[in-house]
Amino acid sequence: MITVKNNIIPFKNFTALTLWPFIFVRKDEEKYYTDVVERHEHIHGEQQKEMLIIFFYLWYIIEWFIKLCYYHNSITAYKNISFEREAYANDGDFNYPTQRKHYSWIKIIYS
Numbered sequence: 001m002i003t004v005k006n007n008i009i010p011f012k013n014f015t016a017l018t019l020w021p022f023i024f025v026r027k028d029e030e031k032y033y034t035d036v037v038e039r040h041e042h043i044h045g046e047q048q049k050e051m052l053i054i055f056f057y058l059w060y061i062i063e064w065f066i067k068l069c070y071y072h073n074s075i076t077a078y079k080n081i082s083f084e085r086e087a088y089a090n091d092g093d094f095n096y097p098t099q100r101k102h103y104s105w106i107k108i109i110y111s
């Protein structure tokens with residue numbers, strides 16, 4: 001993946017955003033771009049590849065709306081999107097991005 005450091009993408013107060021094959025990192029948030037965050041973004045990169053990017057974002061937004069209705073809290077809804085559940089659960093595992101099975105996030109949509 002190609003890391004692009006800038007002050008435009010993502011929005012202020014966010015550290016990084018993946019749009020495969022790029023990881024955009026805000027320069028003013030760079031101190032928060034740790035190995036764990038980098039691995040988290042790599043997991044999203046793998047998810048995006050298997051969802052042909054566009055379907056990743058469509059699914060992401062639809063699932064966020066559904067979980068927003070369920071949890072009534074935008075942050076809780078975000079953290080429970082299946083892509084985020086997989087990434088947060090495994091971003092501490094050094095080997096995970098290369099060893100994960102395709103579509104692993106499907107198993108944890110409702111867990």
Ligand SMILES: [Zn+2]
Pocket residue numbers: 040044083084087
């Ligand atoms: Zn994430």
